[in-house]
Amino acid sequence: MRNRIASLIVVLVVALAVASILRAQSASGSTPAKKVGRASARPPDLSGNWEPTATGPESLRRNTWDPDDPYGQHPEQAPMLPWAAEKWKEARPPFGAKQTFDNTNDPVQRYCDPPGVSRIYMYPWEMTFIQTPKTVYILYEFTRVWRSVAMDRDHPSDPDSTWMGDSVGKYEGDTFVIDTVGYNDKTWLDHTGHPHSDALHTIERFRRLDKDTLELSFTVDDPKAYTKSFTGKKLFKLTNSPMQETLCVYSEMQSFQQNVIDKTQTPSGK
Amino acid sequence: MKGKLFCVLVTVAGLLAFPGLAFAHHGVAGYDMTKIITLHGTVTKFDWGNPHCVIYMDAKGDTGEVQHWTMELASPAFLVRAGWSKRSLKEGDDITIETHPSRNGAPIGISSTISFILKVVVNGQPLPTRAG
Numbered sequence: 528m529r530n531r532i533a534s535l536i537v538v539l540v541v542a543l544a545v546a547s548i549l550r551a552q553s554a555s556g557s558t559p560a561k562k563v564g565r566a567s568a569r570p571p572d573l574s575g576n577w578e579p580t581a582t583g584p585e586s587l588r589r590n591t592w593d594p595d596d597p598y599g600q601h602p603e604q605a606p607m608l609p610w611a612a613e614k615w616k617e618a619r620p621p622f623g624a625k626q627t628f629d630n631t632n633d634p635v636q637r638y639c640d641p642p643g644v645s646r647i648y649m650y651p652w653e654m655t656f657i658q659t660p661k662t663v664y665i666l667y668e669f670t671r672v673w674r675s676v677a678m679d680r681d682h683p684s685d686p687d688s689t690w691m692g693d694s695v696g697k698y699e700g701d702t703f704v705i706d707t708v709g710y711n712d713k714t715w716l717d718h719t720g721h722p723h724s725d726a727l728h729t730i731e732r733f734r735r736l737d738k739d740t741l742e743l744s745f746t747v748d749d750p751k752a753y754t755k756s757f758t759g760k761k762l763f764k765l766t767n768s769p770m771q772e773t774l775c776v777y778s779e780m781q782s783f784q785q786n787v788i789d790k791t792q793t794p795s796g797k
Numbered sequence: 798m799k800g801k802l803f804c805v806l807v808t809v810a811g812l813l814a815f816p817g818l819a820f821a822h823h824g825v826a827g828y829d830m831t832k833i834i835t836l837h838g839t840v841t842k843f844d845w846g847n848p849h850c851v852i853y854m855d856a857k858g859d860t861g862e863v864q865h866w867t868m869e870l871a872s873p874a875f876l877v878r879a880g881w882s883k884r885s886l887k888e889g890d891d892i893t894i895e896t897h898p899s900r901n902g903a904p905i906g907i908s909s910t911i912s913f914i915l916k917v918v919v920n921g922q923p924l925p926t927r928a929g
Contacts, residue, residue, distance in 0.1 A: 791827030
Protein backbone atom coordinates (compact mmCIF):
# COMPACT_ATOMS: atom_id res chain seq x y z
CA MET A 528 0.00 0.00 0.00
CA ARG A 529 2.76 2.38 0.99
CA ASN A 530 4.68 1.45 -2.14
CA ARG A 531 1.64 2.25 -4.25
CA ILE A 532 1.20 5.62 -2.55
CA ALA A 533 4.86 6.40 -2.96
CA SER A 534 4.74 5.42 -6.62
CA LEU A 535 1.71 7.59 -7.12
CA ILE A 536 3.45 10.52 -5.48
CA VAL A 537 6.49 10.04 -7.69
CA VAL A 538 4.30 9.97 -10.81
CA LEU A 539 2.51 13.12 -9.72
CA VAL A 540 5.78 14.93 -9.02
CA VAL A 541 7.21 13.93 -12.36
CA ALA A 542 4.02 14.97 -14.13
CA LEU A 543 4.07 18.35 -12.44
CA ALA A 544 7.72 18.82 -13.31
CA VAL A 545 7.17 17.99 -16.95
CA ALA A 546 4.20 20.33 -17.11
CA SER A 547 6.28 23.10 -15.60
CA ILE A 548 9.06 22.54 -18.09
CA LEU A 549 6.64 22.61 -20.99
CA ARG A 550 5.13 25.89 -19.83
CA ALA A 551 8.59 27.44 -19.52
CA GLN A 552 9.55 26.35 -23.01
CA SER A 553 6.40 27.81 -24.48
CA ALA A 554 6.96 31.16 -22.74
CA SER A 555 10.56 31.34 -23.93
CA GLY A 556 9.55 30.59 -27.55
CA SER A 557 11.75 27.62 -27.91
CA THR A 558 8.85 25.75 -29.42
CA PRO A 559 7.99 26.95 -32.98
CA ALA A 560 5.43 29.75 -32.91
CA LYS A 561 2.51 29.77 -35.24
CA LYS A 562 3.49 31.52 -38.45
CA VAL A 563 1.67 34.81 -38.35
CA GLY A 564 2.91 36.21 -41.64
CA ARG A 565 3.89 39.85 -41.76
CA ALA A 566 4.05 41.04 -38.18
CA SER A 567 4.60 39.29 -34.91
CA ALA A 568 6.86 41.81 -33.14
CA ARG A 569 5.66 45.10 -31.70
CA PRO A 570 5.43 47.58 -34.59
CA PRO A 571 7.43 50.82 -34.48
CA ASP A 572 5.45 53.82 -33.25
CA LEU A 573 4.94 56.28 -36.11
CA SER A 574 2.30 58.35 -34.33
CA GLY A 575 2.16 62.12 -34.50
CA ASN A 576 1.95 64.80 -37.13
CA TRP A 577 5.02 65.01 -39.36
CA GLU A 578 6.17 67.99 -41.38
CA PRO A 579 9.19 68.22 -43.69
CA THR A 580 12.38 69.65 -42.29
CA ALA A 581 13.32 73.11 -43.49
CA THR A 582 16.87 72.97 -44.80
CA GLY A 583 19.16 70.69 -46.73
CA PRO A 584 18.74 68.19 -49.55
CA GLU A 585 16.44 65.99 -47.45
CA SER A 586 14.10 68.81 -46.51
CA LEU A 587 11.05 70.39 -48.10
CA ARG A 588 13.45 71.87 -50.64
CA ARG A 589 13.93 68.48 -52.26
CA ASN A 590 12.42 68.46 -55.77
CA THR A 591 13.46 65.02 -57.10
CA TRP A 592 14.30 61.56 -55.75
CA ASP A 593 17.56 61.51 -57.73
CA PRO A 594 20.20 61.20 -55.00
CA ASP A 595 22.61 63.18 -57.20
CA ASP A 596 20.18 66.03 -57.87
CA PRO A 597 17.91 66.57 -54.88
CA TYR A 598 17.08 70.20 -55.70
CA GLY A 599 16.30 69.44 -59.32
CA GLN A 600 19.02 71.65 -60.75
CA HIS A 601 20.02 69.01 -63.32
CA PRO A 602 16.82 67.07 -64.01
CA GLU A 603 18.08 66.10 -67.47
CA GLN A 604 20.58 63.73 -65.85
CA ALA A 605 17.94 61.41 -64.40
CA PRO A 606 18.36 57.92 -65.91
CA MET A 607 15.43 58.24 -68.28
CA LEU A 608 14.75 56.01 -71.24
CA PRO A 609 14.51 57.99 -74.52
CA TRP A 610 10.70 58.26 -74.55
CA ALA A 611 10.70 59.44 -70.97
CA ALA A 612 13.37 62.01 -71.71
CA GLU A 613 11.30 63.36 -74.61
CA LYS A 614 8.22 63.53 -72.46
CA TRP A 615 10.13 65.28 -69.70
CA LYS A 616 11.24 67.97 -72.15
CA GLU A 617 7.58 68.88 -72.64
CA ALA A 618 7.11 69.52 -68.94
CA ARG A 619 6.77 73.13 -67.86
CA PRO A 620 7.23 72.74 -64.12
CA PRO A 621 7.05 75.41 -61.44
CA PHE A 622 10.19 74.11 -59.69
CA GLY A 623 13.76 73.24 -60.44
CA ALA A 624 16.04 74.32 -63.24
CA LYS A 625 13.18 74.61 -65.74
CA GLN A 626 10.83 76.45 -63.39
CA THR A 627 8.34 78.70 -65.12
CA PHE A 628 4.98 80.30 -64.58
CA ASP A 629 4.47 80.58 -68.32
CA ASN A 630 1.71 78.26 -69.43
CA THR A 631 2.65 75.62 -66.90
CA ASN A 632 1.35 72.12 -67.59
CA ASP A 633 1.92 70.94 -64.04
CA PRO A 634 -1.14 68.69 -63.60
CA VAL A 635 -1.51 69.59 -59.93
CA GLN A 636 -1.29 73.33 -60.41
CA ARG A 637 -3.27 73.36 -63.63
CA TYR A 638 -6.01 70.83 -62.94
CA CYS A 639 -5.77 69.91 -59.24
CA ASP A 640 -4.89 66.37 -60.26
CA PRO A 641 -3.77 64.21 -57.31
CA PRO A 642 -0.02 64.59 -56.89
CA GLY A 643 0.50 60.85 -56.48
CA VAL A 644 2.49 58.93 -53.91
CA SER A 645 5.93 59.88 -55.19
CA ARG A 646 5.33 63.60 -55.50
CA ILE A 647 3.15 64.25 -52.49
CA TYR A 648 6.18 64.02 -50.23
CA MET A 649 7.72 66.99 -52.02
CA TYR A 650 5.03 69.35 -50.84
CA PRO A 651 5.62 71.17 -47.57
CA TRP A 652 2.53 69.93 -45.80
CA GLU A 653 2.04 67.44 -42.97
CA MET A 654 1.12 63.78 -42.77
CA THR A 655 0.10 61.35 -40.07
CA PHE A 656 -0.14 57.57 -39.68
CA ILE A 657 -2.96 55.51 -38.24
CA GLN A 658 -1.62 52.06 -37.48
CA THR A 659 -3.98 49.11 -37.08
CA PRO A 660 -2.96 45.44 -37.26
CA LYS A 661 -4.43 44.81 -40.69
CA THR A 662 -4.15 48.27 -42.28
CA VAL A 663 -2.01 51.33 -41.90
CA TYR A 664 -3.57 54.55 -43.09
CA ILE A 665 -1.50 57.56 -44.12
CA LEU A 666 -3.33 60.86 -44.11
CA TYR A 667 -1.79 63.69 -46.10
CA GLU A 668 -2.60 67.32 -45.37
CA PHE A 669 -2.08 68.43 -48.97
CA THR A 670 -5.23 67.81 -50.94
CA ARG A 671 -6.55 65.81 -47.95
CA VAL A 672 -5.78 62.54 -49.67
CA TRP A 673 -5.21 59.29 -47.78
CA ARG A 674 -3.84 55.86 -48.50
CA SER A 675 -4.50 52.47 -47.04
CA VAL A 676 -1.58 50.07 -46.72
CA ALA A 677 -2.61 46.44 -46.38
CA MET A 678 -0.62 44.58 -43.75
CA ASP A 679 -2.10 41.13 -44.24
CA ARG A 680 -1.85 40.34 -47.92
CA ASP A 681 0.24 40.56 -51.05
CA HIS A 682 -0.51 42.53 -54.19
CA PRO A 683 -3.27 41.17 -56.40
CA SER A 684 -1.97 39.47 -59.50
CA ASP A 685 -3.52 42.12 -61.75
CA PRO A 686 -4.04 45.34 -59.81
CA ASP A 687 -6.06 48.21 -61.17
CA SER A 688 -4.22 51.30 -62.36
CA THR A 689 -5.01 54.04 -59.88
CA TRP A 690 -3.65 57.41 -58.80
CA MET A 691 -2.22 56.09 -55.51
CA GLY A 692 -1.57 52.45 -56.48
CA ASP A 693 -1.98 49.29 -54.43
CA SER A 694 0.12 49.33 -51.27
CA VAL A 695 1.13 46.45 -49.03
CA GLY A 696 3.27 46.86 -45.97
CA LYS A 697 5.31 45.11 -43.32
CA TYR A 698 7.52 45.96 -40.41
CA GLU A 699 11.19 45.10 -40.56
CA GLY A 700 12.41 45.76 -37.07
CA ASP A 701 12.18 49.52 -36.57
CA THR A 702 11.26 50.20 -40.20
CA PHE A 703 7.86 50.38 -41.84
CA VAL A 704 8.19 49.20 -45.44
CA ILE A 705 5.55 49.95 -48.08
CA ASP A 706 5.59 48.31 -51.47
CA THR A 707 3.32 49.87 -54.11
CA VAL A 708 2.40 48.91 -57.66
CA GLY A 709 -0.64 49.46 -59.82
CA TYR A 710 -0.12 53.15 -60.55
CA ASN A 711 -1.60 54.95 -63.50
CA ASP A 712 0.86 57.05 -65.50
CA LYS A 713 -0.88 60.41 -65.08
CA THR A 714 1.21 61.95 -62.33
CA TRP A 715 4.62 63.52 -62.31
CA LEU A 716 7.23 61.61 -60.40
CA ASP A 717 8.49 64.81 -58.83
CA HIS A 718 8.40 68.61 -58.92
CA THR A 719 10.55 68.89 -62.04
CA GLY A 720 8.18 66.98 -64.27
CA HIS A 721 9.88 63.61 -64.57
CA PRO A 722 7.36 61.13 -65.99
CA HIS A 723 6.73 57.54 -65.01
CA SER A 724 4.95 54.58 -66.58
CA ASP A 725 2.20 52.35 -65.28
CA ALA A 726 4.93 49.88 -64.36
CA LEU A 727 6.11 52.18 -61.59
CA HIS A 728 7.01 50.30 -58.45
CA THR A 729 7.89 52.25 -55.34
CA ILE A 730 9.30 51.23 -51.99
CA GLU A 731 8.97 53.50 -48.99
CA ARG A 732 10.93 52.88 -45.84
CA PHE A 733 9.91 54.89 -42.82
CA ARG A 734 12.17 54.83 -39.79
CA ARG A 735 11.80 56.91 -36.69
CA LEU A 736 15.33 58.05 -35.92
CA ASP A 737 14.36 59.60 -32.62
CA LYS A 738 11.20 60.88 -30.95
CA ASP A 739 11.04 63.94 -33.19
CA THR A 740 12.57 62.74 -36.46
CA LEU A 741 11.21 60.46 -39.16
CA GLU A 742 13.29 59.35 -42.11
CA LEU A 743 11.76 58.34 -45.44
CA SER A 744 13.83 56.41 -47.93
CA PHE A 745 11.96 56.41 -51.26
CA THR A 746 12.93 54.04 -54.06
CA VAL A 747 11.75 54.53 -57.62
CA ASP A 748 11.76 51.38 -59.72
CA ASP A 749 10.29 51.84 -63.20
CA PRO A 750 12.03 49.75 -65.88
CA LYS A 751 9.64 51.02 -68.55
CA ALA A 752 10.77 54.61 -67.99
CA TYR A 753 14.18 54.52 -66.30
CA THR A 754 17.36 52.56 -66.93
CA LYS A 755 17.87 51.90 -63.25
CA SER A 756 16.16 52.36 -59.95
CA PHE A 757 17.17 55.15 -57.61
CA THR A 758 16.56 56.13 -54.00
CA GLY A 759 16.29 59.45 -52.29
CA LYS A 760 15.65 60.42 -48.69
CA LYS A 761 13.56 62.96 -46.84
CA LEU A 762 13.42 63.90 -43.21
CA PHE A 763 10.35 64.89 -41.26
CA LYS A 764 10.02 66.40 -37.83
CA LEU A 765 7.29 66.01 -35.28
CA THR A 766 4.97 68.98 -35.00
CA ASN A 767 2.20 70.04 -32.67
CA SER A 768 0.34 71.99 -35.29
CA PRO A 769 -2.94 70.37 -36.36
CA MET A 770 -3.45 69.46 -39.97
CA GLN A 771 -5.42 72.15 -41.77
CA GLU A 772 -7.80 71.99 -44.66
CA THR A 773 -5.57 72.22 -47.72
CA LEU A 774 -7.79 71.07 -50.51
CA CYS A 775 -6.88 71.63 -54.13
CA VAL A 776 -10.01 73.23 -55.50
CA TYR A 777 -10.13 73.71 -59.25
CA SER A 778 -12.19 76.91 -59.09
CA GLU A 779 -9.86 78.46 -56.51
CA MET A 780 -6.82 77.41 -58.48
CA GLN A 781 -8.26 78.90 -61.67
CA SER A 782 -9.09 82.18 -59.95
CA PHE A 783 -5.61 82.44 -58.49
CA GLN A 784 -4.06 81.54 -61.82
CA GLN A 785 -5.99 84.29 -63.60
CA ASN A 786 -5.75 87.01 -60.96
CA VAL A 787 -2.14 86.54 -59.96
CA ILE A 788 -0.01 84.03 -61.87
CA ASP A 789 -1.05 84.93 -65.41
CA LYS A 790 -0.50 88.62 -64.75
CA THR A 791 3.13 87.97 -63.97
CA GLN A 792 3.54 86.54 -67.47
CA THR A 793 1.98 89.18 -69.71
CA PRO A 794 4.21 92.03 -70.96
CA SER A 795 2.11 94.69 -69.30
CA GLY A 796 0.87 92.61 -66.44
CA LYS A 797 -2.74 92.96 -67.61
CA MET B 798 7.96 100.10 -62.31
CA LYS B 799 8.05 103.73 -61.28
CA GLY B 800 10.74 104.32 -58.74
CA LYS B 801 9.04 107.35 -57.23
CA LEU B 802 5.99 105.33 -56.32
CA PHE B 803 7.79 103.26 -53.74
CA CYS B 804 9.41 104.17 -50.46
CA VAL B 805 12.47 101.92 -50.48
CA LEU B 806 14.19 99.68 -52.98
CA VAL B 807 16.39 97.03 -51.42
CA THR B 808 18.58 94.53 -53.14
CA VAL B 809 18.71 91.07 -51.57
CA ALA B 810 21.64 88.94 -52.59
CA GLY B 811 21.88 85.18 -52.55
CA LEU B 812 18.24 84.38 -52.06
CA LEU B 813 18.12 82.67 -55.41
CA ALA B 814 21.22 80.51 -54.92
CA PHE B 815 18.94 77.64 -55.81
CA PRO B 816 15.95 78.49 -58.00
CA GLY B 817 12.81 77.47 -56.21
CA LEU B 818 14.55 77.64 -52.85
CA ALA B 819 12.09 80.24 -51.61
CA PHE B 820 9.31 77.76 -51.79
CA ALA B 821 5.66 78.02 -52.66
CA HIS B 822 3.32 75.30 -53.87
CA HIS B 823 4.00 76.57 -57.38
CA GLY B 824 7.49 78.04 -57.09
CA VAL B 825 8.51 81.68 -57.45
CA ALA B 826 9.62 81.76 -61.08
CA GLY B 827 7.61 84.88 -61.92
CA TYR B 828 9.09 87.05 -59.19
CA ASP B 829 12.40 88.84 -58.77
CA MET B 830 13.60 87.33 -55.53
CA THR B 831 16.73 89.50 -55.52
CA LYS B 832 14.68 92.64 -54.87
CA ILE B 833 12.40 93.80 -52.08
CA ILE B 834 10.30 96.90 -52.39
CA THR B 835 8.15 98.55 -49.73
CA LEU B 836 4.64 99.75 -50.43
CA HIS B 837 2.37 101.95 -48.36
CA GLY B 838 -1.34 102.38 -48.84
CA THR B 839 -4.78 101.00 -48.11
CA VAL B 840 -6.08 97.44 -48.17
CA THR B 841 -8.87 97.01 -50.72
CA LYS B 842 -9.37 93.28 -50.27
CA PHE B 843 -7.91 90.36 -48.32
CA ASP B 844 -8.47 86.87 -49.72
CA TRP B 845 -7.97 84.28 -46.97
CA GLY B 846 -8.02 80.92 -48.74
CA ASN B 847 -6.25 78.30 -50.80
CA PRO B 848 -4.13 77.97 -52.79
CA HIS B 849 -2.69 81.25 -51.51
CA CYS B 850 -3.87 84.20 -49.49
CA VAL B 851 -3.81 87.44 -51.45
CA ILE B 852 -3.67 91.09 -50.36
CA TYR B 853 -5.03 93.69 -52.73
CA MET B 854 -4.10 97.27 -51.98
CA ASP B 855 -3.93 100.78 -53.34
CA ALA B 856 -0.34 101.94 -52.99
CA LYS B 857 0.35 105.65 -52.88
CA GLY B 858 3.40 107.24 -54.36
CA ASP B 859 5.13 110.43 -53.30
CA THR B 860 2.97 112.46 -55.66
CA GLY B 861 -0.25 110.86 -54.49
CA GLU B 862 -0.49 108.63 -57.54
CA VAL B 863 -2.30 105.40 -56.76
CA GLN B 864 -1.41 102.02 -58.18
CA HIS B 865 -3.42 98.87 -57.57
CA TRP B 866 -1.16 96.14 -56.23
CA THR B 867 -1.66 92.42 -55.69
CA MET B 868 0.50 90.57 -53.15
CA GLU B 869 0.67 86.79 -52.98
CA LEU B 870 1.12 85.16 -49.58
CA ALA B 871 1.46 81.60 -48.30
CA SER B 872 -1.59 79.42 -47.82
CA PRO B 873 -3.73 79.85 -44.70
CA ALA B 874 -2.25 76.71 -43.14
CA PHE B 875 1.20 78.27 -43.01
CA LEU B 876 0.10 81.77 -42.07
CA VAL B 877 -1.90 80.37 -39.16
CA ARG B 878 1.17 78.53 -37.91
CA ALA B 879 3.05 81.81 -38.03
CA GLY B 880 0.38 83.60 -36.03
CA TRP B 881 -1.80 85.18 -38.71
CA SER B 882 -5.55 84.78 -39.06
CA LYS B 883 -8.34 85.79 -41.41
CA ARG B 884 -8.77 88.84 -39.21
CA SER B 885 -5.14 90.01 -39.52
CA LEU B 886 -6.20 92.69 -41.98
CA LYS B 887 -9.32 93.87 -43.78
CA GLU B 888 -10.55 96.32 -46.37
CA GLY B 889 -9.80 99.87 -45.36
CA ASP B 890 -6.78 99.10 -43.17
CA ASP B 891 -3.64 101.14 -43.48
CA ILE B 892 -0.82 98.89 -44.64
CA THR B 893 2.92 98.98 -45.17
CA ILE B 894 4.23 95.85 -46.82
CA GLU B 895 7.46 94.49 -48.25
CA THR B 896 7.28 92.38 -51.38
CA HIS B 897 9.38 90.75 -54.09
CA PRO B 898 8.04 92.32 -57.27
CA SER B 899 7.03 90.58 -60.46
CA ARG B 900 9.75 90.24 -63.08
CA ASN B 901 7.59 91.75 -65.81
CA GLY B 902 6.99 94.99 -63.99
CA ALA B 903 3.34 94.27 -63.23
CA PRO B 904 2.04 95.58 -59.89
CA ILE B 905 2.20 92.10 -58.40
CA GLY B 906 4.52 90.75 -55.76
CA ILE B 907 5.08 87.88 -53.40
CA SER B 908 5.39 88.72 -49.71
CA SER B 909 5.26 85.28 -48.17
CA THR B 910 5.85 81.63 -48.93
CA ILE B 911 6.15 78.67 -46.61
CA SER B 912 9.76 79.69 -46.12
CA PHE B 913 9.42 83.34 -45.21
CA ILE B 914 7.07 86.20 -44.37
CA LEU B 915 8.25 89.70 -45.20
CA LYS B 916 7.40 92.73 -43.12
CA VAL B 917 3.72 93.64 -43.02
CA VAL B 918 2.44 96.44 -40.77
CA VAL B 919 -1.30 96.96 -40.46
CA ASN B 920 -2.64 100.09 -38.76
CA GLY B 921 0.76 100.56 -37.17
CA GLN B 922 0.95 97.03 -35.78
CA PRO B 923 3.45 94.57 -37.29
CA LEU B 924 2.17 91.14 -38.20
CA PRO B 925 4.35 88.07 -37.48
CA THR B 926 7.25 87.64 -39.85
CA ARG B 927 9.46 84.69 -40.67
CA ALA B 928 13.02 84.79 -41.96
CA GLY B 929 13.76 82.68 -45.01
